[in-house]
Amino acid sequence: MKGVYRLTNTLIMRGGGRPDAWITYRSYDGKVLITPRTSMRAALIQVRAPAAYLEFRGLTFDGGGTNAYEAYQIEYHTHHVRVLNNVISNMSAAGIAVTTADYVTFTGNRIYRFGDGVGWSSGISFNSGDGAFWFDNAAGFHSVIADNIVTGGIDNSDHHSDGNGIIADLGGNIPPVLIADNLVYENGGRCIHSLGVQHVWVINNTCYMNGLDSRLGTTGEITSFNSQDIHLINNVAVAWTGRRPYAIEGGSSVALDHNVGFDGIASAVPGDVSADPSRLLTRDPGFAAPIAVDPAADGQWKSALPPSAVGERFRPQPSSVLRRWGVDPRAQPGVTKDLLPTLETVLGRDLAGQRRWLGGRFSVGAYDS
Known part of the structure; x- marks a missing residue:
């Protein structure tokens, strides 16, 4: 693909590839821009079952503010879809939205300004509101959300409940999801939110000054509500005024290890967590x-600030507490041999592409040093 595509209707994908022969849509010989010609009140690209084994790489989307709902809507019971290294801006609702799908991978995307129209969504929304969909019962991570930068989002609907950077939303017993090495800042909603889900691993993410929508009630950066088997490891969260770095609520069961929180108001975590700085340390992270x-x-x-301009702002300074204070996530309770391969692949490099020393002390956040 190359050039500018001005869509009047949603580009619907119903076909796909095979496990040994994925179909890839990618930029060719320069930038590809996909944008609505007029108001569409729908996604620019929609992936529908039985579509599977599709990859979208290196594409650029501009929704025109309120003219297109999402860049991607990945629909019911689709599976094996990868969205890699896309630039997505000015969407009415979400950047990438999933509805009851399995084996999705979203890595290296830059998502900027979303939710000003219909809202009620998030930068990357992984929703299983109609019930968890397991394509198969294979152990290990089924879906990965990693190395993305998400900023400038809002929920401009009447609900004012979303506008998060990343959300794992409903479905209960969903297949395991890894959310790692993401940078999420200056959104109206939360940084990373687990709502009514299970089996979510949130590792080495950097969250900064989200919750900027004053219409949103007291909330936090990294939050969990009515969720079980949630793991928070090596994350750093800096909260805005009246917001919490971490909030574990609604009977959630969450394991924390070597997380850092700062600013805002006190995190809403169990007493044994707040009393143990090896699980949650309150300290200025010392960003560059x-x-x-x-x-x-x-x-x-x-x-x-657009992702293209953020540069090295959130890399830890040489004296930062984040440097080499983390733990190797592979050694954490609950990590099985089936989870290890994806952990090693995803965490082998940080957000900037710098190699991590697996087996040594990790740094905290999306940047290793």
Whole structure:
């Protein structure tokens, strides 16, 4: 694919490849821009069953603010879909939205400004509201959300409940999901939210000054509500005024190890966690050049710094507590031999592509040093 595609209707994918022969849509000989010609009130690309074994690589989307709902809508009972290294901006609802699918991989995407139209979604929304869909019962991670940068989102619907960077949303016993090495900052909603799900591993993410929508009630950066078997490892979360770095609520069962929180108000975590700095340490993370965010002004998500301009701002300074304070996630309780291969592949390099020393001390957050 090359050039500019101005769509008047959703591009619907119903076919696909095979396990040994994926079909790939990618940029060719320069930039590909996909944008609506007029208001579509739908996604730009929709993947529908029986579509499977599809990859979308290196494409650019501009939704025009309120003209297209999402760049991708991955629909019911589709499986084996990869969205890699896309640039997505100005979507009415979400950047990438999943509805009851399995084996999806979203890595290396840059998502900027979403939710100003219909809203009620998030930058990357992994939703199983109609019930968990297991394509098969294979052990190990089925889906991966890694190495993405998500910023400038909001939920402009009447609900004002979303606008998160990343959400694993409903479905209960969903196949295991890995959320790792993402940078999420200056969104109206939460950084990473687990809502009514199980088996989610949140590892080495950097969250900064989300929750900027004053219409949202007291919330946090990394949050869990009514969720079980959630693992938070090596994350760093810096909260805005009146927000919590971490919030574990609604009877959630969450294991924390070597996370860092700072600013905002106190995290809502069990007493044994708040009393144990090896599980949750309250400390200034010492980022290289963090973005200045007003402590009280509303609407700051509108002027969030684009991913293309963030550079090395969130890399830890040489004196930062984040450097080499983390743990090797592979050695954590609950990690099985079936989870290890994906952990080693995804965590082998940080958000900047720098190789991690597996077997040694990890740094905390999306950047290894």
